[in-house]
Amino acid sequence: MQLSRNLVNLCARALIESMDVRDMKHLAKRIIPDYDLYKQSGFPESFAIPSIDAAKQIVGDIINHHLFFQFVQNLIHMNQEGFMGNKFKIAYLNDIIKDIYSNGYLFDSENQIFVENPKVQKTRNWGALQEGESYTMAFLSIDIIGNTKIVQKYSRSIVQTTYTELNYIVHNAIDKRNGRFWMWEGDGGVIAFFFGKKNEDATLSAMEILNNLYLYNKTICNLSEPLKVRIVVHSGVCEYTEQNSYFKKMEVMKTLGEMEKKHSKPESICISYPVRMMLDGFIADQFVSLGSNSTSKYYRYELEWGK
């Protein structure tokens, strides 16, 4: 994000009007653990650094370290929870948040981080997740059944059109729930959900995909048979990485793979216990346990019709 001079000055003024230099130093150390204000500013250690110089130096250094969002997140936390046993009212905090919002970022109060506004831009990490950091996330995996046979049986253009239309159905379901494609390899992929009711978002996306795919198969699908998919949903702690080759080796991916292979069925959704546990009762009730109720790790939903 490009920081305007006005926003930088506003942040410095927020520090000056909300805390003394001692608290500024503690705050800076919380964000940059080995931070030394005297070293950075060039003032001799015997000298009391004026508030205005300290604030400008700290804000400048934080920006240089690409830690601006963490800085504002800390200010929000200080404003809400206090800092080192003291209460703080951070001046200009609303103005700072508004300025960041106008630059395409929202504050996610649940996770206490800034994330990109999906109406402005969409990136793999929501503009928030840091490489190497671990997060609890929900994943939806979708896989076309009989991909090889389809590719052999139909012309390239029919396959391409059909898979593009499936991709459109999936996109339509996940975009409105702030999901992100982490992998899409033609015959399926993995979609990540991080914010809000992530387990519910992933599960309801899966249900919508299943329903819309049913209607697609019955109306405009060009194949002579229905396009069938396996859908599984699982959640767990996962280290964020840009590298798909590394992501594929993670535990959460192994579980998704195992669910797909051993527990999923065509035209159904399989969810894991941690996902089901987080669902509203009337949604969870639609998923029947695979195995005995007390020990089941997996649950299934199928689109079934009455008379």
Place this chain on the structure above:
Amino acid sequence: MIDLYLFSKSSKILAFFSKIRKSKSFSIVIYNPDKYKAILRNTGQNTFVYIDISSFDDSNRKKLINYITKQTRFDFGIIDPKNSIDDPGLLFHLGCSDYIGKSAITGEVKPARIKNAVGFYFIEPDEPDEDDLIQIPAFEDIQTILSGHNWDNIKTGREYTFCLFYIEIDILPEWANKSGKAHIEEVMEFFYAHLHKIITPLNGKLWIKTDFGGLVLFPFDGSCTPVIIEGMKLIMNKIITSAEEYTYSTILTYRIALDIGNTKYLTRGNTGKIISDSVNFIFHFGKKYADTGNFYLTERVHKDIPLGLTDRFLPSECFENRSIYRMKLPLLK
């Protein structure tokens, strides 16, 4: 925006037009070529028609060319993937604006080509008057006065044929006895917000509000297939809707009734004096006949159900001498 009708069932042709389908400069509706007469007889001058002739045999192809070149209401282009027309130049003498032969059908058509075709001839727009409205008996008991696929040509005070979509939240009469007015108003706010999201992309307008729902008008251009699909989605997605559109942690369902009928169009709020058998019928049909959580439609709507989905609707008891069909319901646990 340019309105296009594309008559083709070839995936190659649909793929050829995929850029146009995504473009914001065009509104494209795809029809089965077999139905060209039914659709085109009321198509007006604001629409440009492309028709793929590959699915017709020699005799029917000649009939089609004869039909389309004789009409003067809209401009058209011919798509000929098999190069079955010997003298394409002749088509232009007969009023054709574009000819897309086998060699031209590669990749995706460029929007510029379509725009050139649309501007090839210029038809002087006529000021429509009452006599120009085409009245063709298409149903047993009503005359269709097509209203188009959007509201551009619909004038207040005139009669048109619409898709009449009645929808109500089932549980509200029960809740109304137990909870206060403010709560019911809150539920209705959620309901109207949801309904708005569903009907807006199909050019629907909530026309008359009722205590627990309302009557939506969709312009009728000869087919109500998209409205049927949307009605089915409302029934199929009730778990999703209940979770995301409402905040009550319980399943909320809708009763839906769909018919095609005629009414004078008046703006919302000024509909009190409307006299229309069709409007009376849809209210009776929705309020007295439609059961909770289900989607019902009349026989004249039933013909627009896509072939693959006809088995999702079963004949139900007649109502006011009309044949009725109800949707099979997805099972809930």
